[in-house]
Amino acid sequence: MKTDIQIAQEAKMEHIRNVAALAGIEEEDLEFYGKYKAKLSAELWEKVKDRPDGKLVLVTAINPTPAGEGKTTITVGLGEAMAKIGKKAMIALREPSLGPCFGIKGGAAGGGYAQVVPMEDLNLHFTGDFHAITSANNLLAALLDNHIQQGNKLGIDPRQVVWKRCVDMNDRVLRNIVVGLGNKMDGMVREDHFVITVASEIMAILCLADNLADLKQRLGRIIVAYNFAGEPVTADDLEATGAMAALLKDAIKPNMIQTLEHTPALVHGGPFANIAHGCNSVQATKMALKMSDITITEAGFGADLGAEKFMDIKCRMSGLKPDAVVLVATIRALKYNGGVAKADLNEENLEALKKGIVNLEKHIENLQKFGVPVVVTLNSFVSDTEAEKAYVKQFCEERNCEFAIADVWGRGGEGGIELAEKVLNTLETKESHFSPLYPDDLPLKEKICTVAREIYGADGVVFEKAAEKQLAKIESMGFGNLPVCMAKTQYSLSDDQTLLGRPSGFDIHVRDVYVSAGAGFVVVLTGAIMTMPGLPKVPAANGIDVTDDGKITGLF
Secondary structure (H helix, E strand, O other): OOOHHHHHHHOOOOOHHHHHHHOOOOHHHEEEOOOOOEEEOHHHHHHHOOOOOOEEEEEEEOOOOOOOOOHHHHHHHHHHHHHHOOOOEEEEEOOOOHHHHHOOOOOOOEEOOEEEEOHHHHHOOOOOHHHHHHHHHHHHHHHHHHHHHOOOOOOEEEEEEOOOEEEOOOOHHHOOEEEOOOOHHHOOOEEEOEEEHHHOHHHHHHHHOOOHHHHHHHHHHOEEEEEOOOOEEEOOOOOOHHHHHHHHOOOOOOEEEEEOOOOEEEEOOOOOOOOOOOEOOHHHHHHHHHOOOEEEEEEOOOHHHHHHHHHHHHHHHHOOOOOEEEEEEOHHHHHHHOOOOHHHOOOOOHHHHHHHOHHHHHHHHHHHOOOOOEEEEEEOOOOOOHHHHHHHHHHHHOOOOEEEEEOHHHHHHHHHHHHHHHHHHHHHHOOOOOOOOOOOOOOHHHHHHHHHHHHHOOOEEEEOHHHHHHHHHHHHOOOOOOOEEEEOOOOOOOOOOOOOOOOOOOEEEEEEEEEEOOOOEEEEEEOOOOOOOOOOOOOHHHHOEEOOOOOEEOOO
16 A cells, blocks of 8 residues: 555646646746745735635544544545536645654645645645744744843843744753853843744734734734733834744745645645644635635644634634535544544444444534534545444434545545535535624633533633633733633543543633734633643654655655
8 A cells, every 4th residue: 555655756746837727826926936836926815805705614523533534634635526526626724834744643735645745845844934933933032032131121021921932843841941041141041931833823823814914913912021010012012023024924925736636725824723723824715715616624633623713713803604514533533432442443343433423423513503514524444334334424414414425545536526515515505604602702711611611511611820810911901802712632522631532520621821912812721731742752753764866755
């Protein structure tokens, strides 16, 4: 069996100008990064903004397990399948982070014959967007520390510096550090921290900004510290906004690549969904809607994280409204939720399937709370039995969901036609009555409790004193109307990653809260979640190499 990277490296790609032409994009609106990657010009939006929008389909999934779900693979395969049945489709994805590529998860280009290419370029550096974001983030950090060193005119309290440095790599030893060691000229000694680039507020700002002017306004609102009077100090106060925007002037432009079957794909931005808002850029999604009949996008991890944030943050801010949701599951993952060991997942086990399918049931219920019709798809594995597939099909249809089996990993777009037809039928016969889960004017504490109860199924929320204090401060500063961005483990509906299936009788534990004023949301840290991941005992990096002729191996 060929690996994902072998399939990708054997692909015959079209020049990106030909792929763009399928979407009606002229060469003058492309900024080429070689033959197979391009950024879309800022002028293109002015040409297409008055066109009617196509339909918007969100792809999400059950909670991830070691058995695999294949959300990006389904997203790409569905786009390929739509093209096969004559629909003008476009895919909108996030860019991969280097952290998972060299850590445990691998890349984010899809899999098998449902991939976006060039796969190696996408997973490693791509068009440099993440490097620009990292540089802008760390420029702000450097300007902040330099201001304190050079007389501290703004009266910044070094004990209340909240802006963190970032790097796009899993590096646990950078979570808590001390800077300024040495002599007087080396700065003031203080505790500092790193987050992974995909959790940086600048990543969120890039993904939520409508244009360069909006980007600059958002950058200027970033709160970097508090002064000795307890008042916020912003990037505008440090006169840092212009220089950061200059570093991001190209990164803000959406990137275009292609699927293995040459369907256009916009890949732009990459916030994680467990510690950030988990959606690709608003600009890319809006652009895709203007240039296609159907835009297929995805949100990270399970529907309790990515989809909730897509609905409550991205859609709330942008005015986007999904017309349907595709919820991805696998029989293997459902059996894993039912208590089957990973080594035994290939054996038929209807009892475990019935026990574990409650995880899928909760995600269906959650998505229906947003008023959007749901299509459930099983990402097919050869070990799936007819009895198991029939049980899941009946289970979904009893809950008013269309159901389809997809074999896009093995067959590309051809293996997704059944799913594409079910999605089209849903778009044509079921209306979306989308609305966010909670109103803007609900107090922050109630917003957190609403997500915990309605989406996670928690009995309640336990707030640590530090979090209570921060919530009161954030609301006193005038940010009480912002949505909440919940940082929670992706492996469970609860904040305890060991609780699989559909846990009950638990509380969500909130240990800290902070405002991302530029992004426009309040981040809520629950359980033991970290904004800087660590590498596993055997990192994926150990298996990655490059041959003497420049061919990358071991990337997945």
